[in-house]
Amino acid sequence: MKHLIVINPNSSQTVTDGIDAAVAPLRSFGIPIRCLTLSEGPKGIESQRQADLTIAPMLALAEAQADAAGYVIACFGDPGLHALRDQTRLPVVGIQEAAVMTALTLGQRFGVIAILPTSIPRHLRAFGAMGVLGRLAGDRALGLGVADLAEPDKTLDAMIATGRRLRDKDGADVLIMGCAGMARYRATLEEATGLPVVEPTQSAVSMALGQIRLNMSHASTRSNHA
Amino acid sequence: MKHLIVINPNSSQTVTDGIDAAVAPLRSFGIPIRCLTLSEGPKGIESQRQADLTIAPMLALAEAQADAAGYVIACFGDPGLHALRDQTRLPVVGIQEAAVMTALTLGQRFGVIAILPTSIPRHLRAFGAMGVLGRLAGDRALGLGVADLAEPDKTLDAMIATGRRLRDKDGADVLIMGCAGMARYRATLEEATGLPVVEPTQSAVSMALGQIRLNMSHASTRSNHA
Amino acid sequence: MKHLIVINPNSSQTVTDGIDAAVAPLRSFGIPIRCLTLSEGPKGIESQRQADLTIAPMLALAEAQADAAGYVIACFGDPGLHALRDQTRLPVVGIQEAAVMTALTLGQRFGVIAILPTSIPRHLRAFGAMGVLGRLAGDRALGLGVADLAEPDKTLDAMIATGRRLRDKDGADVLIMGCAGMARYRATLEEATGLPVVEPTQSAVSMALGQIRLNMSHASTRSNHA
Amino acid sequence: MKHLIVINPNSSQTVTDGIDAAVAPLRSFGIPIRCLTLSEGPKGIESQRQADLTIAPMLALAEAQADAAGYVIACFGDPGLHALRDQTRLPVVGIQEAAVMTALTLGQRFGVIAILPTSIPRHLRAFGAMGVLGRLAGDRALGLGVADLAEPDKTLDAMIATGRRLRDKDGADVLIMGCAGMARYRATLEEATGLPVVEPTQSAVSMALGQIRLNMSHASTRSNHA
Amino acid sequence: MKHLIVINPNSSQTVTDGIDAAVAPLRSFGIPIRCLTLSEGPKGIESQRQADLTIAPMLALAEAQADAAGYVIACFGDPGLHALRDQTRLPVVGIQEAAVMTALTLGQRFGVIAILPTSIPRHLRAFGAMGVLGRLAGDRALGLGVADLAEPDKTLDAMIATGRRLRDKDGADVLIMGCAGMARYRATLEEATGLPVVEPTQSAVSMALGQIRLNMSHASTRSNHA
Amino acid sequence: MKHLIVINPNSSQTVTDGIDAAVAPLRSFGIPIRCLTLSEGPKGIESQRQADLTIAPMLALAEAQADAAGYVIACFGDPGLHALRDQTRLPVVGIQEAAVMTALTLGQRFGVIAILPTSIPRHLRAFGAMGVLGRLAGDRALGLGVADLAEPDKTLDAMIATGRRLRDKDGADVLIMGCAGMARYRATLEEATGLPVVEPTQSAVSMALGQIRLNMSHASTRSNHA
The missing domain is CATH 3.40.50.12500 (Rossmann fold)
Structure with missing residues (x-):
């Protein structure tokens, strides 16, 4: 079954656990949600430089999720939001x-x-x-x-x-x-x-679940994909 | 069980049926959705005057739904959106x-x-x-x-x-x-x-379902209710 | 003789009297001004809901003024401004x-x-x-x-x-x-x-008198009237 | 009796005559209107340079009108609008x-x-x-x-x-x-x-007459005058 | 050799000296810079009226500089910026x-x-x-x-x-x-x-030197010159 | 002697050569300019994904330039502009x-x-x-x-x-x-x-040379550096 993939681009499992708890009420919508920690990320993202450096491993982690129905990038700042949209036709939501x-x-x-x-x-x-x-x-x-x-x-x-x-x-x-x-x-x-x-993260997951269920996609899909 | 109430402020049942069909995929989220036609509304809303005149009966119709968990006003133009927010603490979403x-x-x-x-x-x-x-x-x-x-x-x-x-x-x-x-x-x-x-209407219902499940409310609730 | 009609959409005669006094200097411009109280309005307008509910009776009151040369809606918030413009070719000015x-x-x-x-x-x-x-x-x-x-x-x-x-x-x-x-x-x-x-109210009446004298009209006239 | 002074900053009397005719309906408001041609202005104003060069003589012409109740600068581009407001407490309206x-x-x-x-x-x-x-x-x-x-x-x-x-x-x-x-x-x-x-010019004269009658003034009055 | 001409539109030589000192580090770029005081200007520019009145003499002073490669107008407020652009094809930079x-x-x-x-x-x-x-x-x-x-x-x-x-x-x-x-x-x-x-003034001179060296011009050149 | 470093984040030497030629007139300003090709970059940058993936190697290349006086990122889109500002106190200019x-x-x-x-x-x-x-x-x-x-x-x-x-x-x-x-x-x-x-690239190099000569820095320097 396809999952909504939520990626925490910092390497703090505590933060990922917090996200997982935050979105628990939305599990009743019937689409499974999997929250991942980006092990290559910094402990916390404090600068644009740190944010930008998470993009490459985040894109790889996203690509590796074969059962993805959509993605949420769970860092306020939305690092790699448009890059991931260039990579996949699936819904991609940034929490910011x-x-x-x-x-x-x-x-x-x-x-x-x-x-x-x-x-x-x-x-x-x-x-x-x-x-x-x-x-x-x-x-x-x-x-x-x-x-x-x-x-x-x-x-x-x-x-x-x-x-x-x-x-x-x-x-x-x-x-x-x-x-x-x-x-x-x-x-x-x-x-x-x-x-x-x-x-x-609640807002982003809620929005992503709706887009998945309604079979919606984003503009990058059309222009950058083969 | 509480319902999301979708109000079509024009009196065309065909339009209401179209809305009902549009939001069908979102019924799997587990919150019942009830689509209503405003019988006092015009056949179609073509002017600000017609839109504004739907507000009074729409507010009354909304108030009469004892099992409401939230509302969607299903006219592009969102007539009465803020008025309904003044009337209820529940989520109110306009389709526009x-x-x-x-x-x-x-x-x-x-x-x-x-x-x-x-x-x-x-x-x-x-x-x-x-x-x-x-x-x-x-x-x-x-x-x-x-x-x-x-x-x-x-x-x-x-x-x-x-x-x-x-x-x-x-x-x-x-x-x-x-x-x-x-x-x-x-x-x-x-x-x-x-x-x-x-x-x-799909976007509005999706958003409303998320707000209901996450127990969210709007600013008017705080300032205008007793 | 045609009058500029100023409608106070709340039911407070004291407020209407204040408006009448405010616009007194503009009576010398030679166009008679009549200030009306909307008896169906609330004592004071404190919410969008109250404002929206004045629109229907305000439109009726405006329509009943056979000698109108133009209208001012005298509530900061301009309830029904565009609705009244949909109803009449005459100048309609909101005080806000x-x-x-x-x-x-x-x-x-x-x-x-x-x-x-x-x-x-x-x-x-x-x-x-x-x-x-x-x-x-x-x-x-x-x-x-x-x-x-x-x-x-x-x-x-x-x-x-x-x-x-x-x-x-x-x-x-x-x-x-x-x-x-x-x-x-x-x-x-x-x-x-x-x-x-x-x-x-002074600004609105001044503007309305100019529009009346210069035979000006608004955009809604063109598109929504038969 | 005090007059509203309308200054055409180009030197074309034909244009001034056109302005005079345009504002004729507003003479019934009871405040006399005098339309002046700036003899030092160019035949027509076609550049910012020409516009800016009218300011000095326009300010002098304005100052020389001892019976002014207010001013309109009648060039689309409003040359010297704020300069004249720095010079006088009276209402100053630009036609643009x-x-x-x-x-x-x-x-x-x-x-x-x-x-x-x-x-x-x-x-x-x-x-x-x-x-x-x-x-x-x-x-x-x-x-x-x-x-x-x-x-x-x-x-x-x-x-x-x-x-x-x-x-x-x-x-x-x-x-x-x-x-x-x-x-x-x-x-x-x-x-x-x-x-x-x-x-x-009709809009500007109408607005200026209202400001004169209502005894209104502009912000520059307060800050730049002695 | 062509110079960048910096015009201080007030008549204070102390201010001009300050500008001259400010831009000293940029003399190493190899384009000579000449700082002028507008003797017709006020001691200091405190109002839009004063600013506008410097334009005519400033334009004349600028025109008289036969060896100009470009201009900087050195008053925060940029009086006459667009007027000077109407007068010359050379780069004109305002300090604001x-x-x-x-x-x-x-x-x-x-x-x-x-x-x-x-x-x-x-x-x-x-x-x-x-x-x-x-x-x-x-x-x-x-x-x-x-x-x-x-x-x-x-x-x-x-x-x-x-x-x-x-x-x-x-x-x-x-x-x-x-x-x-x-x-x-x-x-x-x-x-x-x-x-x-x-x-x-540092920013403006730096920008003007670059425009001179790169042979850049502004839009007014194209439209207002013969 | 310190150099302005211009980094072309795509791997096309032809583009770098074009940049080098473009900025030639600015060499007379006396600050040496070195144009580098990012070998890790794509042939051309066509998507946000490609742009974002150049940031990590670009930051490393920038850091390796021990004689840098400032940087220009020479891709319209300014990938990594703010990240590089987080990394260095030196002027960083994006060409866009x-x-x-x-x-x-x-x-x-x-x-x-x-x-x-x-x-x-x-x-x-x-x-x-x-x-x-x-x-x-x-x-x-x-x-x-x-x-x-x-x-x-x-x-x-x-x-x-x-x-x-x-x-x-x-x-x-x-x-x-x-x-x-x-x-x-x-x-x-x-x-x-x-x-x-x-x-x-001309505009960016011109701006960067001025900032270097005037000893200017950017806001990130202050907040993100130790």
């Missing part, structure tokens, strides 16, 4: 793109909770390429050091503070978690901010 | 909004096949409100009279011609069908144009 | 649209003083549909409860504070009052902020 | 800016009929500064040589052909005449294209 | 335009340090005409009075404070000095903010 | 970005001559990320097959025809050659279209 498109249906201005400040220019380039900057309320980083990010309580507190700042200073009425693997905080964050919160 | 957000993940510039030329300014206002005009390749009408629209062959031929014009003159690499109830033409249109084609 | 177009000639970035925070997403959708978001400095709510809004002094103080915040934090150099019926505060607000202040 | 703001209330996408192709980049810079490029359908030149422009029939025919091209190829649903002094063609052009046509 | 285009290659969102608050609307109109407002983080003035601006220490302190505010509040990751003649502060400002700083 | 920024100073709307139609969505994503889509007139492909592209005459004819189409149908007043290594056609193309033509 899917999160933004979902957020646009839930509120008028979206705020993004970035893990690191260095990610923000990457996000802005991506939102510009998507043509949705007019809907962006703000993109703010947690402001935590690496040590603090390892502590769940500090991380959650910082996410709530950042979400409230996006709501109160920037005018966001919907939030996007700018990372994979933290879906377990979604409900608390919604509660604490009073805003809808988009967890990007 | 869902079609656009889906198209943005399938190609870089979307083209819209409008049934009537008078719809185009309405579409443009909506795309402006969505903040996605920078991704629009073009929005073109079929150029058929009412009599011709009743003939499936003429309609399909005009859709293909319009789709090719959007591709060749306007640079579209993904197409949106700007109407409900014509999903049966989707595969032929994809074949004839070589482009992905988004059928809006 | 007119206020924005006027503000764009008076300063580079406009700030909007919203009565309620829940109105802001509605405003943003409208500004997006108008294609003018690049000129928006900010849209901020007074932050008053219903009781406070009944007290003129508290309202005026909050308007001044909000106007100053828009000027100092957001960079507005022209302000728009995001409501009808408060023209009496305009001069004080201009004095206190040092910025031009656009009162939307 | 006023035409655009008026067109935005009459249709969704405006088309501009330019006299000369070299004007188009100037227009685009101005529309960009106004932040309204998202509403522009197209800007097309008549394609006539100087000799042809002297013949009314050829000019009108070219305006009609250009207007139809803007409507049919570019999707305009409202047209702007990109020049002063040709209001006599407006009705015919509306008839021939089926679209509303904005004559810019 | 060049600074922005350079900044766009160095960071994702640029912040502008304005000398005076009244300049900001002028800047925004220019950025709008350039079509780059989506990349603007913010434009903030030093907040100094004329007396303070004469003191280098106070000016530098204010530039640093403003640069940090642009970085921390507005999200700028590259800064533009919104004035000519202050290149001596660039290194300190980069150090203090940790951001790249664009000095506009 | 530099070409666009240069074109924006030469005309109001730029047209892009693409070699292959499949490149256009990549270009559009890049222009969106740069925030300059409002200045794009059009992006059109030559419409040649691989065999034809090997024939210089057919290629030049197609470039001229495409340039004229961009000028006449799309309103471009400046053209960008969307490829490296074809500078030899620039003068003929300018002559045949009457428009300025930007050759991207």
Whole structure:
């Protein structure tokens, strides 16, 4: 039976496990989902350079999945999204793109909770390429050091503070978690901010399952494939 | 058991039947879908005035569905979308909004096949409100009279011609069908144009099912409900 | 003699009286102005749902004015603006649209003083549909409860504070009052902020009188009328 | 009694006479209107260089009008618009800016009929500064040589052909005449294209009269005056 | 031998000397650079009116330079930029335009340090005409009075404070000095903010030298010259 | 002595030779320029997948240049631009970005001559990320097959025809050659279209030399380096 393949392009199994848990409610849709860790990836992706260097092994890993019905690239930043679309006719969804498109249906201005400040220019380039900057309320980083990010309580507190700042200073009425693997905080964050919160792997898997079931494909299929 | 309620705001049962057929593949996701015709609606919605006048009865029809898990408003133009979000905490998806957000993940510039030329300014206002005009390749009408629209062959031929014009003159690499109830033409249109084609009721129902399963809600819920 | 008909779509006669006083200086232009209250409207319009539900009775009220030379819809949010344009060849001006177009000639970035925070997403959708978001400095709510809004002094103080915040934090150099019926505060607000202040019913009536005198019409006339 | 001063910055009295005739219907508003020709201006303004060189004498001419209640700069291109606002607290309206703001209330996408192709980049810079490029359908030149422009029939025919091209190829649903002094063609052009046509001096004078009567001022007043 | 002519349109020789020093490193490129002061200019340009009034004498000064290989207009605001392009086929670079285009290659969102608050609307109109407002983080003035601006220490302190505010509040990751003649502060400002700083006369001269060497020209040459 | 390193990320020495010839006039600026071919690259880059796969070897090649003063990535599409900025504090210029920024100073709307139609969505994503889509007139492909592209005459004819189409149908007043290594056609193309033509490697090298001489750096330097 064909599977939706979710690739975590960093090498952290913990993150992959978080993704697997996040998408559990969508297993009832009847299409099996397999979450993979890219062993060649860095522990975490902190720069465009690291992101770009995951593309070659990610493409190889994707190609090796003979039973694929579609793919999700599970790194906020969508490294290799269009490259993979050049490689396969199957649906390919990036979690950043899917999160933004979902957020646009839930509120008028979206705020993004970035893990690191260095990610923000990457996000802005991506939102510009998507043509949705007019809907962006703000993109703010947690402001935590690496040590603090390892502590769940500090991380959650910082996410709530950042979400409230996006709501109160920037005018966001919907939030996007700018990372994979933290879906377990979604409900608390919604509660604490009073805003809808988009967890990007959930949005991406949901969108991919729909595209698979509806037999949809993307534009690259038509132009780059033989 | 809770249902996704799909409301066709015009009074044509044929259109509702077309919607019902269009979303059939998504029934396997396990959430029951019920498609309703708004008996108070006009035969077809051709102006903003007609669209706006469907809102009051549509809101009443929606409210009367005690087993609703969420709603899809199945008219390209999304009449009453935000009004219904003010009325309920449940997911509410408009087919125009869902079609656009889906198209943005399938190609870089979307083209819209409008049934009537008078719809185009309405579409443009909506795309402006969505903040996605920078991704629009073009929005073109079929150029058929009412009599011709009743003939499936003429309609399909005009859709293909319009789709090719959007591709060749306007640079579209993904197409949106700007109407409900014509999903049966989707595969032929994809074949004839070589482009992905988004059928809006399919996209909306797919998106709504995901939001229901993931327990998501929208911003209006937070601010306008008691 | 033909009249410009100004319709207040909420049922508050006090608001209608405020509009009537606001447009008094424009009576010297020689075209009679008649201000009507929509008795079927809510006391005040606080949501998109309430706004949309005024459209049907507003259209009927407009149609009943046999001596109309043109119309102004006097609710910031312009409910039914395009629907009324579908119904009549006469000039139809919305106060939100007119206020924005006027503000764009008076300063580079406009700030909007919203009565309620829940109105802001509605405003943003409208500004997006108008294609003018690049000129928006900010849209901020007074932050008053219903009781406070009944007290003129508290309202005026909050308007001044909000106007100053828009000027100092957001960079507005022209302000728009995001409501009808408060023209009496305009001069004080201009004095206190040092910025031009656009009162939307004044702008709309001024624009409508010009269109009537110049025998102008709108695009819907051409396409939707028989 | 205070007058609205309309300055034609080219030295053609014929153009000034055309403006005077265009605004005749607005004389009934009760504020006297005086149309002046800038004797130092060129015969016609065909480049940014020519436009910029009219600013110094225009500012002097404006200053010399002791009975001014406000000003209209009657050249499509609005030379010196912001300079004059720096010089006076009185309302100052440019015909290009006023035409655009008026067109935005009459249709969704405006088309501009330019006299000369070299004007188009100037227009685009101005529309960009106004932040309204998202509403522009197209800007097309008549394609006539100087000799042809002297013949009314050829000019009108070219305006009609250009207007139809803007409507049919570019999707305009409202047209702007990109020049002063040709209001006599407006009705015919509306008839021939089926679209509303904005004559810019009419729009500007109408807007200026409203601002005068309502005692409105612009942002420069506040910041640049002593 | 042909020279690049740099025109300071204000009459301050100190500013011209500052420009001359700023571009010294670029003299090694082998094209001689001559910096001129416009004696007819005001001491400093503080309004659009002052800027516009420099155009006529600036065009004359430019024309008088028989050995020109190209021009730089060295006032942030680029007065007469397009007028001079209408006058000559040679490269013409404005320091504002060049600074922005350079900044766009160095960071994702640029912040502008304005000398005076009244300049900001002028800047925004220019950025709008350039079509780059989506990349603007913010434009903030030093907040100094004329007396303070004469003191280098106070000016530098204010530039640093403003640069940090642009970085921390507005999200700028590259800064533009919104004035000519202050290149001596660039290194300190980069150090203090940790951001790249664009000095506009340096960027403009660098760009002009490249265009001269590569024998490039601009669009106006083609359309407006005989 | 430090060199500007120009990396052609495809493996065609002919293209590298073309680049070397293109930038010859800029050697007089006194900074040595070394053009390298990426032996690991494909013969030509035709898809996002191919572009992304050049990044890893390009980064390694760049790192191996011990005498680098700065870098130019010489593929229209700028693969690895931001990744290389993450790797080095030295100036890094992409030819696509530099070409666009240069074109924006030469005309109001730029047209892009693409070699292959499949490149256009990549270009559009890049222009969106740069925030300059409002200045794009059009992006059109030559419409040649691989065999034809090997024939210089057919290629030049197609470039001229495409340039004229961009000028006449799309309103471009400046053209960008969307490829490296074809500078030899620039003068003929300018002559045949009457428009300025930007050759991207020339623009990039010119910009990089200025940044090197002025000791400029980019934002990534600050945030991602130790």
